[in-house]
Amino acid sequence: MPGNEPVLTAAQMRAVEQVLIAQGVSVDELMRRAGEGAAEWVWRMAAGGPVTVLCGPGNNGGDGYVIAQTLCARGLSVRVIAPMEPTTDAARNARARWTGDVMTDADGAGGRVLVDCLFGSGLSRPLLPEHASLVAELAARHQRIVAVDLPSGVATDDGALLGDVARCDLTLALGAWKPAHFLMPALSVVGTAKLVTIGALPDEFGALFVKSAPRLSVPERGAHKYSRGFMGIVGGEMAGAAQLASKAAVYSGAGYVKLFADEAPPNAPSALVIESGDLAQALGDKRLSALLIGPGLGRSDAARDKLAITLEANVATVIDADALHLLDDDLLEGIDATRLLITPHEGELNSLCETFGIAEETKRGKAEYLAARTGMTVLAKGPDTLLATPDAPTMFFPPAATWLASAGTGDVLSGIVASRLSTGKNSLDAASEAIWLHAEAARVAGPALIADDLAAAVPKAYARLL
Ligand SMILES: NC(=O)C1=CN([C@@H]2O[C@H](COP(=O)(O)OP(=O)(O)OC[C@H]3O[C@@H](n4cnc5c(N)ncnc54)[C@H](O)[C@@H]3O)[C@@H](O)[C@H]2O)[C@@H](O)CC1
């Protein structure tokens, strides 16, 4: 199983380039490796059809000339369009080695694959209107679009779109992943993302990374329900959400799941134990190894009281949904927040940032500052999922099926996270295992899934990650 892979900002990538150059590898050689590696993917996608390579002025454009020459040498019909002259030595050298013509406009262009090498990690401002319309015109005249390093118009470090960006089928990350390969809104134009390596990266540039699939384990021989993990879910006003979280939790590794609620949800699994009565007393059970509060909790005074009691229990706790709207400094006073794991979606993250006085613009900034400010682990879910803690590098995750944009899937995720926590995993491992289980369960459940299917699919997902 591949290990975690580093995710580098534009500045870090430039620093890596300098280290590799200092080790004796020339920029031209790096460009050759990048271009030839990328050409391999374009070759497959072209399937013998004509290819157009759009080259910009920098080294992204330089990669384009290498790709064009490599494909031409393999017998493909290749047209190069360059609206600007090369401005770097490496790009000029690559262009000098290109044996075909160079056009400056889209006249007569069309075919199977458009290769976008207009701008990569050096993009510093929005595309000029004439460049944006050239990309759009070419995109409309080709069946497939491959972006080299990044779709032109995507900001490398935060995934912002600097204007209209053509939606690509495939994006080839060169040398290392960049944050934009994992962040919205860039994710909506990146398509499938693949990494093209250009040599071993120096170790010191791993500030962020993408988390590889975990290897889950089976219960130990001699395990019993309490030793595997005893988790509690604090129920509230809406039974459905707690039911989804409970169902996901019983399937995700815990040996014993108890729902603290006045009555059983209508379709609760028989394996779920319901306990009504005094919450503080129930949470005093020393065998509890994790708690979940939030799905279906409500936002009343009674709900706030339940949250206060839950936080006092001094157990590893997942806080989600309604509970995230109740959480504040008063509730966290005197609480060891390092055992708390929150799972906000975008709206909940914004509301938390407001509560805790965090004025960051980006999702990554919000998650990282929230973790640093409160000490909690932040699993910022959504079409792009991030995991931030006060003391470890932020983790990105491969994007999951878009069918997950459906009511109740967040409740399923929080149930899985708490279940993993109850098995004794630390917050980071529990959260990343849960993110992978959730994504894998979505693959198992398939198109048009609903949250109930997702929870039911967790055992098959678990089996795939053993
Ligand atoms: N860093 C590395 O280790 C490697 C980088 N390579 C390639 O190099 C790329 C980065 O190269 P560069 O730094 O030259 O950057 P780019 O090729 O992305 O473009 C930068 C150039 O475009 C200009 N520019 C930026 N935004 C513009 C805009 N909106 N309109 C008009 N001009 C604009 C800049 O002034 C500069 O001249 C990577 O994306 C990758 O494709 C590869 O060749 C292999 C190795």
Ligand SMILES: [K+]
């Ligand atoms: K590009």
